[in-house]
Amino acid sequence: AVKLFSEREKLASLGQIAASIVHEVKNPLTRVKGFLQLLKQDQPHNFLDTMDSELEKALTILHSLLFVSKPDLTDEPFVSIELSKEIESTLSLFQEKLENVKLVIQIRDSNKKVVGKRNSLLKAIFNLIKNAIEAISEEGTIKVEHYYQNGWVHVKVSDSGVGVSQEQLKMLGTPFFTTKDHGTGLGLTQVYTTIYDQGGDISVQSEVGKGTTFHVKLPALKE
Numbered sequence: 001a002v003k004l005f006s007e008r009e010k011l012a013s014l015g016q017i018a019a020s021i022v023h024e025v026k027n028p029l030t031r032v033k034g035f036l037q038l039l040k041q042d043q044p045h046n047f048l049d050t051m052d053s054e055l056e057k058a059l060t061i062l063h064s065l066l067f068v069s070k071p072d073l074t075d076e077p078f079v080s081i082e083l084s085k086e087i088e089s090t091l092s093l094f095q096e097k098l099e100n101v102k103l104v105i106q107i108r109d110s111n112k113k114v115v116g117k118r119n120s121l122l123k124a125i126f127n128l129i130k131n132a133i134e135a136i137s138e139e140g141t142i143k144v145e146h147y148y149q150n151g152w153v154h155v156k157v158s159d160s161g162v163g164v165s166q167e168q169l170k171m172l173g174t175p176f177f178t179t180k181d182h183g184t185g186l187g188l189t190q191v192y193t194t195i196y197d198q199g200g201d202i203s204v205q206s207e208v209g210k211g212t213t214f215h216v217k218l219p220a221l222k223e
């Protein structure tokens with residue numbers, strides 16, 4: 001198992017750099033977009049529309065980068081959450097995509113709670129399951145586990161998909177690292193920043209051609 005806890009600082013400073021680049025680039029782009037609106041009013045043109053939608057794409061990417069680099073900007077309150085319930089509802093969002101997948105759900109200690117930002121945690125679970133589905137080409141197995149141990153709530157997402165090499169394993173969580181044609185490489189960055197931001201830990205094990213397991217743990221709420 002590769003321990004990613006030590007990556008926390010690296011990710012944090014990368015996040016700070018990213019945030020300042022975002023600010024520097026976003027302002028001029030936004031001004032250009034404003035002038036483009038004026039131009040479009042005067043002389044409508046297809047290429048002005050294209051420029052507008054391309055600018056919009058760039059701004060959207062910048063926005064999601066800002067979100068992942070500064071998760072506390074989301075202003076979400078910390079609440080107590082029964083993760084086991086959230087796992088079930090997140091899985092139901094993927095019903096269609098899971099048709100050819102053998103799904104194994106193992107929920108133990110379902111009443112244990114964690115304290116965290118609900119939407120961010122849901123999105124993190126969503127991103128892990130989405131990646132697991134995308135890692136499986138034809139058919140395969142996805143296993144999702146939930147259990148309590150020694151003060152931590154554990155969530156494991158395993159798949160029998162393509163896996164990643166040891167080299168790639170080190171890159172996981174780095175903003176924009178993707179091996180997919182239409183990937184953003186921001187999903188795992190969201191996962192890692194969210195889990196670390198909420199006092200948790202995450203590790204990953206993977207073997208090419210065999211599959212991947214993400215192991216998340218979050219401090220359980222003391223009762």
Ligand code: ADP
Pocket residue numbers: 127131132135159161162163164172173177178179180182183184185186187188189211212
């Ligand atoms: P994206 O899914 O848009 O590529 P992510 O940040 O979610 O971005 O994932 C980054 C990369 O990590 C993926 O492109 C893939 O190479 C690798 N990866 C993530 N999860 C898995 C998985 N379950 N199995 C294999 N590779 C994975």
Ligand code: MG
Pocket residue numbers: 127130131187188
């Ligand atoms: Mg992804």
